[in-house]
Amino acid sequence: MKTMKGFLIGIFTVFCGSTVAKAQDIYLSVPENNILNRVEFTSVPTRVMVNPNRTNWDYTFFGLAPIAPTFTSVSGPVFTQSSSSFTLPSSTLLWQLESMGGQLPSTGFSGSLPGFQSFSTSALRWFDPPGSIIFGGGFNKGNINFTFKIPAAQFAANAYRAGNYSMDISQNYNDFTPRNFKTILVIPSSIRWLTSSLTKYIEISSLNDYRSTSTRVWDLGNTEIAHTVDFNFWAKAAANNVQFTSSKGVPGTRNIASIKLGSNGSVLTTKALSANFQNFSAANFSVVAGNRNSFTPELYVSAEDFKNNFFEAGTYTFELNFNATSTDNSINSLQNTAVQLKVLPRSEITIPSSGRNVNFNFNTAAQYTDGQSQVIPNQIILSNNESFELYVKSDENYFKKGGLQTDINSNILQIGVDGSSVNAPLSKTPQKILFNGTPVLDRQLNVRYTIPAAGAQGLVGKENTTYSINVYYSFTAI
Template identity: 25%
Template sequence: MMVYSNRVIIALTFLLYQPSFADGQVVLSLTENNVISHQEYNANIATGQLAVPALSGLLYAAWYSTTALEPVQMGAGSNLLFTNGTYNFSADNIRYQLVNIGGATPGSAGLAGTLAPEAPIAGSLQTIFTPESATANATYGAIMMKYRIPPASLSATGFISGTYTGVSLIHNQPNRGILGLVGYRYITPASIPISISVPAINKWVSTTTTFTRNYTNVSSFTTAADLDFNLTTFSVGHTEPAFIEIKAQGPVTFTPHGGGATTTVPVNIVQAQGTGFTTTPLSTNYALLNATGLPVPNGNITTVPLTVKISAANVVQYLFKAGTYTFNIDLRTRNSGSTVSDVKTIAFTITTDPLSSIAVQGTPDVNFSYGSLADYQTSKSVNMPNHLLITNNKNYEVYIKSGAANFTRNSIATSIPASIVQVENGTGETVVTGRTLSTTSQSIITNAGAIINRQLSLKYTIPASQTLQFLGKQTGTTPYILNVIYSFTSL
């Protein structure tokens, strides 16, 4: 008889639990909000793993204990300084606290014990959690820690883009079990590197993008000053030295007051300048204002000491006419390689109101003296060099009229008519149309172009044929007086 038998082989394979830990390090990745806006950094990050020996279910796995229960501790050892080249950041600025282990929060069924308060990362080991007992339950898995950097620490630091390294966390829960199979709960890895990642940032964080100026007085042009637009409201947030560039989008556009064809003014009348910047007339190509980058300050925000300027001479020459002048510029901040940059467009509007002024210069009186027979027999003229000072920022006409129909003496009207006086070109003048005075306004200059501080010379004449008007009139030192009125009309 043959006996057949089947055998079943039972094999027990014991695998040591080795939890995974992402890249074996902790990276605090700061954002733009942290670095530039100084918003608190707050992140929960897996910081090692709690491992339980593979046979702990068959035997037991306790929190490490010798004569008394040991709390779970972490610390940074002796090195408390993160470094990025020559730029440092103290680990004391970072506060941390246990969040959970294997998803179980302290005090829960999966993690019996007491949570330690938040504390700054210290050089020596400090408690993060105290188990309820040496045999208290603890779910294995990732150790989740909360890391926090307060706003005050962020604003007091000048962060440079890149990675800050040099600090590692250690703990007091190494693998003390038997061949890693039986024994105590332990934290792996033994040393956990911490780094701080800072992004490359170069952007405008505080800007005023519209600027205006309104000219309302003649004196703004007759005694002109430079027109300055202060751009120190502009601040750049940066983690690398910042280079500032400027360009115009096109020429200055002029729209006349009251309508008319739009024209342009060269944009190079506008220049950029500032402390540490090269004075640069604008063009439609970017111009670099600073050959040396603005250094990264504490808080990572630099106020840009920039002024956009039009000189007094160019204000008079190009902005005098009544109307609206507009132009746009692009202001760019970038790093040295132009890999990170930000552009803001700034709009400028300059308005010049219709302005006019006419004034009599020097001694205003025109004196005729008749003291001899010859005076009555010849024409008499009085030249008044630069008699009027004229400013008008639109095409204009100048009018003249007599203040009354007749001369007065002692404020009493006489029979001597205003029409005995003629007004015409003075020495060197050619633009005046001669007029005989009357109480009706008459133009002496027509369709003249805009002008600043035009000096006009006039000549007043009483022809010999008009001296008959003086016969029978009282003589003496009391003068006969007539007021002459000059006025403008803008076209």
């Protein structure tokens, strides 16, 4: 009797164990390419249930009323993240039977395969058996596979945050296992730059740009970042200095801190650049519907810094390093932009209308004996963004009377810049009157005109009338 008791207990244990089916959750890993590029996702055939025994459907009323297999969401109309309140609508995922035991069930005379559909809190048929067992039908034993799909429109319409979204599903056939399972969407953590400018070229071709009192603003083009996690926008310059090469090939540097980075809206805070990464985000960039954020970064230089640091003709270059970093610092994505600011050589000489005529009157003996000299204040306003020399010349070698040439040589008139020891005799050949000038904007010069004693004495006996000559000023870059 003791032996028989042990034998019966063993049989009972094995029999009960064979009826217990462990739930088999369905994990669908959605590739980041589909999410970020909004491209339809279609899974490989995926086992959802197993049919170890059956080969036909259940029928009632003597085989005339089929019982269709169904799925029902028992956790609600949305996929939920267990660790947060984020959800995705049931419409995000479509499914359709792919095979039973390696092939689709027979539709017989009146059965059919429903198209792709989404889970619902109402029972949805995943196959319509024939109307009667006598009309054919049936299926193979083995794995029951489904194909899952997320349409492209769903990626554009919903926010797919990294993590697992699940929905509890129940099915109605006891012989298919499991009866209950979770369908889980696995969204990876990802940040990707979709659009940004790898280079930025800026050209300055007018000196008026330096006369403006407004801050200079240059946009870096639209920047679009796709992501499944919240992130911050970090940025820095590759070096502490802007590299400069003058129009004559002379190297130099400028402090990068004179340039600020911000955006055309409020998404970025405006800060001076440095060689260290700084967080420029006004607030975290959150995952939104469509999984994309776009904005336009901008560079700013104050009017004063622009004039003081970027006036000289030449090329200014620096590199920006951008880093979109998740708020938990677990992942990041880098991007660089090379910036080139080219300032073209430009120069201007302006003589105000009040200084266009210089008159010498000889009315006394002393004026003929001693000569004359006069300074015209602020007669020349000059601008040049290169190192330069200033020259003066006449259009003829002799003064004219009534448009006709006389014998009074132009060299009796000497011209120089007030404060300089240089007095150049006027001639058709350009004479240098300012040496080694450095780049300057709107510099006012007092010009000294002299007819020395020797020249004045040469005018004795000349006809009492007006003699004139044209004077020209010019630059030469050095």
